[in-house]
Amino acid sequence: MEHCVMPKYDVEAVRALIARRRPGYALESAFYTDPDVFRADMDAIFHRHWLYVAVECEVPEPGDALAVDVGTASVVIVRGDDEQVRAFHNVCRHRGARLLPPGPSIVGNLVCPYHAWTYGLNGALKFAEHMGEGFDPSCHGLRPVALRSVGGLLFICLSDTPPDDIDDLARQIEPYLAPHDLRNTRVAHSADLIEYGNWKLVMENNRECYHCTPNHPELTIPLFAYGFGFAPGELEPEGQEQAARYETLRQSSHAQWEAAGLPSRLIEHLDDRPTGFRTERLPLDGAGESQTMDTMAACRMPLGTIRDKAAGGLHFWTQPNSWHHLMSDHVVTFTALPLDEGRTLVRTKWLVHKDAVEGVDYDLEKLTEIWNATNRQDADLVEITQRGVADPAYVPGPYSPYTEGLVEKFMLWYAARLRAHLG
Amino acid sequence: MEHCVMPKYDVEAVRALIARRRPGYALESAFYTDPDVFRADMDAIFHRHWLYVAVECEVPEPGDALAVDVGTASVVIVRGDDEQVRAFHNVCRHRGARLLPPGPSIVGNLVCPYHAWTYGLNGALKFAEHMGEGFDPSCHGLRPVALRSVGGLLFICLSDTPPDDIDDLARQIEPYLAPHDLRNTRVAHSADLIEYGNWKLVMENNRECYHCTPNHPELTIPLFAYGFGFAPGELEPEGQEQAARYETLRQSSHAQWEAAGLPSRLIEHLDDRPTGFRTERLPLDGAGESQTMDTMAACRMPLGTIRDKAAGGLHFWTQPNSWHHLMSDHVVTFTALPLDEGRTLVRTKWLVHKDAVEGVDYDLEKLTEIWNATNRQDADLVEITQRGVADPAYVPGPYSPYTEGLVEKFMLWYAARLRAHLG
Amino acid sequence: MEHCVMPKYDVEAVRALIARRRPGYALESAFYTDPDVFRADMDAIFHRHWLYVAVECEVPEPGDALAVDVGTASVVIVRGDDEQVRAFHNVCRHRGARLLPPGPSIVGNLVCPYHAWTYGLNGALKFAEHMGEGFDPSCHGLRPVALRSVGGLLFICLSDTPPDDIDDLARQIEPYLAPHDLRNTRVAHSADLIEYGNWKLVMENNRECYHCTPNHPELTIPLFAYGFGFAPGELEPEGQEQAARYETLRQSSHAQWEAAGLPSRLIEHLDDRPTGFRTERLPLDGAGESQTMDTMAACRMPLGTIRDKAAGGLHFWTQPNSWHHLMSDHVVTFTALPLDEGRTLVRTKWLVHKDAVEGVDYDLEKLTEIWNATNRQDADLVEITQRGVADPAYVPGPYSPYTEGLVEKFMLWYAARLRAHLG
């Protein structure tokens, strides 16, 4: 039995919407605007799948805690005295008060601010005053939340029966992440941006670079726009040459990086499992070092075991809601957390080596400028799309078979996951 | 088949509300406060009737465009290279992004900001990269919106089958508008005001001057409050004299203006057709020239062919949502655009001769002060009425048979239009 | 027939929620978060019970009026030329405009701002222009609202059939209030605080002092935390001694105060009638005079007939929504007015003798500091609890049999009152 009480929604209506989804096309308006579909998404997707929410280095010491809101849910992540990281629902077992405010805290125990019920870092209720003799503290511990560190990236699942393919994901992806040694990083900067669009528009936006050339002048300095697909028949001779050059570079880079111990080749499981994911190490343009305006490393102190600065950008995506870029000098991680049918929080964190010193080893502006600009641009695109799909005159159009194939895969995954839950 | 997908609402409930409407009385609370009635209004009224939304002089040259939001819909009005003005849904046929932000733009083509699909000013899709060979651009042009210029006032209809009585309206009203030559005007000032009330409260407020004496100290300088009705039996001798004097003035003015080529006599078709309207040229007080604090023209440069400054104020109303005052020196136009059941945008534009220069030919403060003040006063009245009708203790009261006859006609029209759509 | 039209809600669903309420436990999430339950609360509780809303001294003279919003309802309280205080729905009988803005006004008649319908202070329609001969003003008077002054505290009931146990309440409580002579007070300060929680969380918070020690460093200077219950078996020797000392003090104080004409003994009718209430005069710590940081009177001018400053704090609670503290020198009254399922307005008023002069007889900061601080602390607790109970992982926990007995009584009353209305 699931222990969470989700708001009700019209299951039949959502089922009908999925049933008539036209493959290769954007979704109907209701998927982006209907509160019932949003509740279905929260129930079937966000409360039953693994969600990337934080980095292990955010709770480095016993007593370090981090509260993360996921919709109306909230989770406390805390490192215990035994060095284990655990997660609990951020809800007191007495009258339900939040134990910790969103964000980081340092705690000895988890003490409820209301009537001071006191929980250990393992969730057990240690102390509750005035409750009398019949009261059994062992029945009133904090409710645990499934937590999994994948190479230092923390995933939670709000369900009691989390998808077990997280094991396979970890097995496959950890070798890719390992050289960057995320456990020895530090959050240099964190930015929360509310995008005024449904979370699926945020994800669709993230799963293609069709919009990069017209919209991301900064990002396309280090990033090859051709890396995410193009229509070969439409290319001018100059374009064909560029595409061919990119493909050659990608293959030679892969060979060179793998020889140097950096797994690089594409792994793609976007639509064949609950915990969809994709990874590949991609060459960067220019100096090829980092997603910066001059394509050179933003931080002097290299991560982990990587000594060749020009290690490209390892991209790692998960479904439903995260994407990550890992470079030799820094890492950028993103998570998309739905607020309601028309608003999504995108949380971006920039990680550097844990000993890197701001102003000495890196300049914060240089480190963050590309993704701050790119996020802002994407937020604008998501907002004008949310407005458009809410227009009664909107009709879903076709995805490009070349540049939007991964958007379609996201949608196939999404429809399958809704079906798996709603029947 | 209508091509717009409107949100669902409880048709039976709305039908029952209309059926029990008591003639001569204000509407029940639900008409003003219930989201279902609002959705019915948007569907049956705002998506199936002609709406005044802009002036032709706002898109004077090929490539001039104007985006106007109507509820969750948005329409692009654009003048083509062939000088034709056209309207399209402001929704990209790819993934639905808004093509233009609200307000004016100058464009060569209509290029979607997201993935750069490029539409001509006639709506045809000219260019869409990476879509492959199977893709047919001719099936992905912008969806047209019915547009009609009535003497320079632009009306749109979001339905595929717009009411054809717009022809008769144009035939009757264009001679009244023609002397003011709206096509050779310019928007001197535009003001958007959000009124915190249902759009029908905004319209009821506009359709009577019962509230003018207690509320509009500025407007009642040029405007005769008696012009919109009074209870003759209740007038004191002084009032009787004023009323008689006004009636004499009205008739002599009409005769004089019509002789001078200014159609002036009342035409009223408020409750006998889809596109209800009313017009009459009304004398103004004092110098009789304009709706200004000194009743004299605000702009030195006369409009069109009018050479007698004391041409009164031509009022022109349309249903569901516009009203206009045309004088010899300037024009004020108003449109009421519902935002939700409790909020309505009132957009006011002041037009002067296209060659009039601010600070030389007119003073902007003098031009706008009466209607800026009056709009603010009306917004306050609408707000306190919205609050009152949302009170569980509210019961609809009777309209005055003398001063609120045109409010009742608006309501008869409204009920008939809902019935025509809902059955 | 009730004359108010309440929004509809799912009666069956609310009934089912009440039926499965587990005694001794906090409520299920839906009671705090579901708009349907909120509508049921407004209908069954706030529109059918006596609500404390103001103090008689706020309308001391004929023509003094006060408008108070209760949800979407609004009530005008006004003292007539006959010195009688009356209450009316703040809704014009014409088209429904609010007659007065929230807060105090001084009026000759109640004149509607819209079309100037003019009502006497007894609610009769005295004047309505242009309504014609068939119009009967006597059918269009303001709708009265039941009003009752209990020793100077004004209660209204929005129902046409108000609970008649207000008579018994008045009979029992007026002797307790009389020595403080509320009619000869004045509002020294008033503060509106929006708490981001359901009104029942506000009331639960008010009905226990389990949270006082961890949260109210200021309030617990004058207030004995033991006064509202503790688990005797859990007390350390020091605590046992304190508790015994408090009990002795309470009994000796009661005896002494009653001998001096100050009724003090506990009366509790929290769960056996519609108009639940509780009162007791409680000793204060330190000097024992007032709820101030130094426990001494904040105002030099004593209230009413009280000459012993150390008269403790008379607490008086009513259900659904008020609490009061009456001391020898000042009074603090509180009313909780629901705004929606997640927000409640808490209005606090500090009363002093009507002739007391700020800066001379009292210092406003000293007078208000404890409850300003305490309200803020309680608002924070209510907010984190609202967030917690809205979490899908929330499960209602048990109330302490010792410190939360009065919270449980509030809940028994609440469930019984819903049942009485919904069946």
Ligand code: FES
């Ligand atoms: S709600 Fe946590 S201790 Fe009471």
Ligand code: FES
């Ligand atoms: S949404 Fe317009 S081009 Fe893609």
Ligand code: FES
């Ligand atoms: S609404 Fe009050 S007088 Fe018209």
Ligand SMILES: [Fe+3]
């Ligand atoms: Fe982007």
Ligand SMILES: [Fe+3]
């Ligand atoms: Fe007006």
Ligand SMILES: [Fe+3]
């Ligand atoms: Fe408190």
